[in-house]
Amino acid sequence: xxxxxxxxxxxxxxxxxxxxxxxxxxxxxxxxxxxxxxxxxxxxxxxxxxxxxxxxxxxxxxxxxxxxxxxxxxxxxxxxxxxxxxxxxxxxxxxxxxxxxxxxxxxxxxxxxxxxxx
Amino acid sequence: xxxxxxxxxxxxxxxxxxxxxxxxxxxxxxxxxxxxxxxxxxxxxxxxxxxxxxxxxxxxxxxxxxxxxxxxxxxxxxxxxxxxxxxxxxxxxxxxxxxxxxxxxxxxxxxxxxxxxxxxxxxxxxxxxxxxxxxxxxxxxxxxxxxxxxxxxxxxxxxxxxxxxxxxxxxxxxxxxxxxxxxxxxxxxxxxxxxxxxxxxxxxxxxxxxxxxxxxxxxxxxxxxxxxxxxxxxxxxxxxxxxxxxxxxxxxxxxxxxxxxxxxxxxxxxxxxxxxxxxxxxxxxxxxxxxxxxxxxxxxxxxxxxxxxxxxxxxxxxxxxxxxxxxxxxxxxxxxxxxxxxxxxxxxxxxxxxxxxxxxxxxxxxxxxxxxxxxxxxxxxxxxxxxxxxxxxxxxxxxxxxxxxxxxxxxxxxxxxxxxxxxxxxxxxxxxxxxxxxxxxxxxxxxxxxxxxxxxxxxxxxxxxxxxxxxxxxxxxxxxxxxxxxxxxxxxxxxxxxxxxxxxxxxxxxxxxxxxxxxxxxxxxxxxxxxxxxxxxxxxxx
Numbered sequence: 001x002x003x004x005x006x007x008x009x010x011x012x013x014x015x016x017x018x019x020x021x022x023x024x025x026x027x028x029x030x031x032x033x034x035x036x037x038x039x040x041x042x043x044x045x046x047x048x049x050x051x052x053x054x055x056x057x058x059x060x061x062x063x064x065x066x067x068x069x070x071x072x073x074x075x076x077x078x079x080x081x082x083x084x085x086x087x088x089x090x091x092x093x094x095x096x097x098x099x100x101x102x103x104x105x106x107x108x109x110x111x112x113x114x115x116x117x118x
Numbered sequence: 119x120x121x122x123x124x125x126x127x128x129x130x131x132x133x134x135x136x137x138x139x140x141x142x143x144x145x146x147x148x149x150x151x152x153x154x155x156x157x158x159x160x161x162x163x164x165x166x167x168x169x170x171x172x173x174x175x176x177x178x179x180x181x182x183x184x185x186x187x188x189x190x191x192x193x194x195x196x197x198x199x200x201x202x203x204x205x206x207x208x209x210x211x212x213x214x215x216x217x218x219x220x221x222x223x224x225x226x227x228x229x230x231x232x233x234x235x236x237x238x239x240x241x242x243x244x245x246x247x248x249x250x251x252x253x254x255x256x257x258x259x260x261x262x263x264x265x266x267x268x269x270x271x272x273x274x275x276x277x278x279x280x281x282x283x284x285x286x287x288x289x290x291x292x293x294x295x296x297x298x299x300x301x302x303x304x305x306x307x308x309x310x311x312x313x314x315x316x317x318x319x320x321x322x323x324x325x326x327x328x329x330x331x332x333x334x335x336x337x338x339x340x341x342x343x344x345x346x347x348x349x350x351x352x353x354x355x356x357x358x359x360x361x362x363x364x365x366x367x368x369x370x371x372x373x374x375x376x377x378x379x380x381x382x383x384x385x386x387x388x389x390x391x392x393x394x395x396x397x398x399x400x401x402x403x404x405x406x407x408x409x410x411x412x413x414x415x416x417x418x419x420x421x422x423x424x425x426x427x428x429x430x431x432x433x434x435x436x437x438x439x440x441x442x443x444x445x446x447x448x449x450x451x452x453x454x455x456x457x458x459x460x461x462x463x464x465x466x467x468x469x470x471x472x473x474x475x476x477x478x479x480x481x482x483x484x485x486x487x488x489x490x491x492x493x494x495x496x497x498x499x500x501x502x503x504x505x506x507x508x509x510x511x512x513x514x515x516x517x518x519x520x521x522x523x524x525x526x527x528x529x530x531x532x533x534x535x536x537x538x539x540x541x542x543x544x545x546x547x548x549x550x551x552x553x554x555x556x557x558x559x560x561x562x563x564x565x566x567x568x569x570x571x572x573x574x575x576x577x578x579x580x581x582x583x584x585x586x587x588x589x590x591x592x593x594x595x596x597x598x599x600x601x602x603x604x605x606x607x608x609x610x611x612x613x614x615x616x617x618x619x620x621x622x623x624x625x626x627x628x629x630x631x632x633x634x635x636x637x638x639x640x641x642x643x644x645x646x647x648x649x650x651x652x653x654x655x656x657x658x659x660x
Binding site for chain 2: 028029058060061062064065066068069071072075088089092093096097098099101102
């Protein structure tokens with residue numbers, strides 16, 4: 001019950017945009033999984049990384065801290081971070097924490113892709 | 119004739135040497151004549167007006183000799199605002215006749231126009247060179263900033279029972295401030311605060327080197343004095359001769375408050391103890407000045423309620439428009455009787471702004487690092503003693519829906535969350551409210567496991583769920599006892615992205631925003647978080 005149950009897969013839509021599909025949890029235990037996925041998603045020309053939260057079961061405050069760390073890394077690499085697939089509850093948490101001001105929140109992958117790099 | 123002059127002008131070339139330069143026209147191929155600034159010809163041309171016959175020059179001048187040898191017959195000095203900026207040199211007329219009065223008049227008119235135009239061209243060129251220099255310096259500043267920020271901690275250490283806060287603001291010309299937290303064996307933490315003399319890229323590189331040496335050696339060397347000694351001996355052979363590094367290094371045991379430190383000429387750390395401010399003094403030379411130095415090692419206990427402040431020159435040595443320094447004494451006074459953590463940093467920066475006034479250009483980097491130990495006579499907010507302790511629970515008129523315990527292993531908050539969800543299943547709460555309850559329970563249980571029970575698996579977190587007509591209440595109790603609730607800084611996404619707040623620290627903030635009411639109840643042995651969600655909370659608005 002304490003082991004990490006986070007699974008990620010990375011899709012490179014093109015040179016500039018990658019998607020990380022997240023399944024399971026975002027907690028302190030997801031750190032290495034998420035950071036590895038982010039590395040895999042970041043090519044030399046990658047301008048935007050889109051997080052797909054469609055498969056997210058659970059996220060806690062440590063997970064939010066992890067997203068902030070990810071965001072700092074993305075900004076340092078001049079990459080934009082976007083997200084879609086958040087349910088109403090986590091969307092509210094993104095608003096509360098103002099993460100939504102730094103991570104563009106979208107309903108679908110298409111609208112996230114269209115917004116990337118704008 | 120005009121074409122000759124034109125050609126001469128075209129061929130006029132600016133040379134790198136100072137003073138005036140010249141070229142010749144009229145089809146004679148001559149190397150441009152250079153005139154030394156102290157050649158008497160310069161003074162002569164500056165005072166004379168109009169075209170000059172070279173053959174008539176009869177004073178001792180290397181430049182005049184050279185002009186003659188080159189076949190130059192007539193020279194028209196180009197003078198702008200009393201300064202000789204160039205010469206128009208003409209060879210013999212092609213018609214082999216002497217230059218006429220009309221020729222000379224025409225040349226004078228030409229020179230009168232050409233001189234200011236040439237001056238303008240020279241100024242433009244000079245300005246372009248200055249812009250390039252400025253751009254290069256700006257670029258260097260950016261590089262220095264990049265190097266320096268690369269080596270600042272990305273997050274603050276999470277020390278149970280301690281409130282840690284840090285502030286760093288580079289001056290425009292980036293000084294060499296740095297600070298660091300180093301994880302050490304046995305849960306101890308190494309604290310580094312330093313300042314490299316000099317600015318810009320060289321300082322940033324020395325800072326990076328010092329950072330790597332300290333990081334590399336700290337886990338192996340228990341003794342702060344020995345660590346500084348090692349760092350000094352490794353820096354000394356390579357550091358540029360005019361540079362050195364002041365640096366304080368201390369090892370803190372968060373469990374006991376024991377702080378062992380040594381100081382290589384850095385500002386003394388201040389310790390706020392009630393209304394007094396103490397200094398932690400240890401002597402030692404700055405790093406990189408002399409080989410083979412020894413560093414005095416001291417030891418102190420940071421008691422519950424005390425706060426320690428590490429600081430660089432940027433604050434205490436900030437000047438106001440009257441050139442008065444903020445001062446170290448003032449800094450100590452401002453600390454006394456103040457809360458620690460971000461509140462202390464905010465207060466000091468506020469006093470600094472007050473001192474310097476508006477429009478102050480920051481003179482040096484400002485670094486402030488502070489650690490406050492919870493408890494004692496400290497300035498944390500504790501729950502008032504009159505609130506009934508967990509032993510007095512439950513309160514009349516409430517139905518107990520569930521009462522259970524989970525062990526204090528990370529991850530057990532999920533179990534707590536699942537069981538609370540089960541317990542309230544019959545209440546048919548709106549789904550959004552249920553989600554908020556689950557998040558609040560999970561976060562509160564996580565805090566209880568980590569901070570209250572220190573991840574000791576055998577120590578239980580007790581959870582009770584009650585309801586009445588109006589509300590659902592969850593009590594989450596750990597065995598931490600009189601653990602005061604930290605006045606944790608409100609998480610701020612901008613501060614976190616800027617690296618001035620740890621990326622973590624969202625727990626309490628989330629809990630408060632998920633529930634309608636949150637209370638802390640403590641007694642000697644227990645610490646309880648009471649979470650209330652009102653039943654009509656369908657339109658709960660965070």
